[in-house]
Ligand SMILES: [Fe+2]
C-alpha cells in the first residue's frame with residue numbers, strides 16, 4: 001500500500017477517526033442524570049421541529065398538548081433511531097466480513113458499532129424515561145427494512161447510513177443548545193451529535209470511494225434502492241400513533257403533517273447538505289432516478 005492510493009487514504013482517515021473516538025466517547029449511563037425530574041414547561045423536542053408545527057391543528061392545541069406532543073415525537077425519533085441503528089450495525093458487520101480485520105478501516109467499523117450499541121441503549125433508556133409507548137415503523141416499513149438490509153450493496157449501505165444519520169443530526173444540532181428543551185433531551189442529543197460526526201465522515205468518505213469504484217450494475221441498483229430507502233426513512237421518523245397518544249385523530253394529523261409547507265421545508269433543510277453531496281457523487285443520475293428521490297420529500 002503506497003501513500004496516496006485510495007486504500008492508504010482510507011487507512012489514514014480510519015486512524016484519525018480512531019484517535020477522535022479515543023478522545024471523545026461517552027458512557028450515557030454515567031454521563032447523564034437519568035433520575036432528574038423533568039422541568040415544568042420545558043419542551044421534549046424544539047416546537048419548530050415537531051411535525052404539526054404551524055398547521056391549523058397546532059394553532060388549536062393548548063401549550064400543554066403541544067409539549068405533550070413533543071414528548072411523544074421525541075420518543076418516536078428515539079425508537080425509530082434504534083431501528084435505524086440496529087440495521088446500521090448489521091450493515092457495518094456485513095461490510096467488515098470481507099475485509100482485513102487488522103486494518104484501521106475495520107477497527108473503526110467495530111468502534112462505530114460499539115458507539116451505536118451505546119446509542120441504542122441510551123435511546124431505549126430515554127423512551128423508558130419519557131414513559132411513552134415504543135413507537136415502531138409500520139409493518140410494511142419494518143419488512144422493507146429487512147429486505148433493504150439483506151440485499152443492500154456496499155454503496156447502498158453507506159447511503160442508507162447517511163440518510164438516517166444526517167437527517168437526525170441536523171435536528172439534534174438544533175436541539176442540544178436549545179434552552180427551552182428538557183436537560184435530558186439536550187444531553188442525549190449532545191452525546192449523539194459528537195459521536196455521529198465521526199460516523200458521517202466515515203460513511204461519506206467510503207461512499208465517495210465506492211461510487212467511483214463499484215461495478216456499474218451495483219451503482220445503478222444503488223441509485224434506485226437508496227431512493228426507496230430515503231422514502232422509508234423519511235416517512236418513518238414520526239409514527240402516526242404519536243397523534244393518537246395526545247388525543248388527536250392520527251389519520252387527519254398525519255395527513256396535515258405530510259402536506260404541511262413548514263414540515264416539508266424542515267425535512268428538505270435537514271437533508272440539504274446530504275442531497276448536495278449525493279448529487280456531487282452521481283447518486284441521482286439515470287432516467288427517472290431524480291424523480292424517485294424527490295418523492296421522498298428530501299430532495300427539492
Ligand atoms: Fe447513533
Ligand SMILES: [Fe+2]
Nearest residue numbers: 116165196199
Ligand atoms: Fe451513527
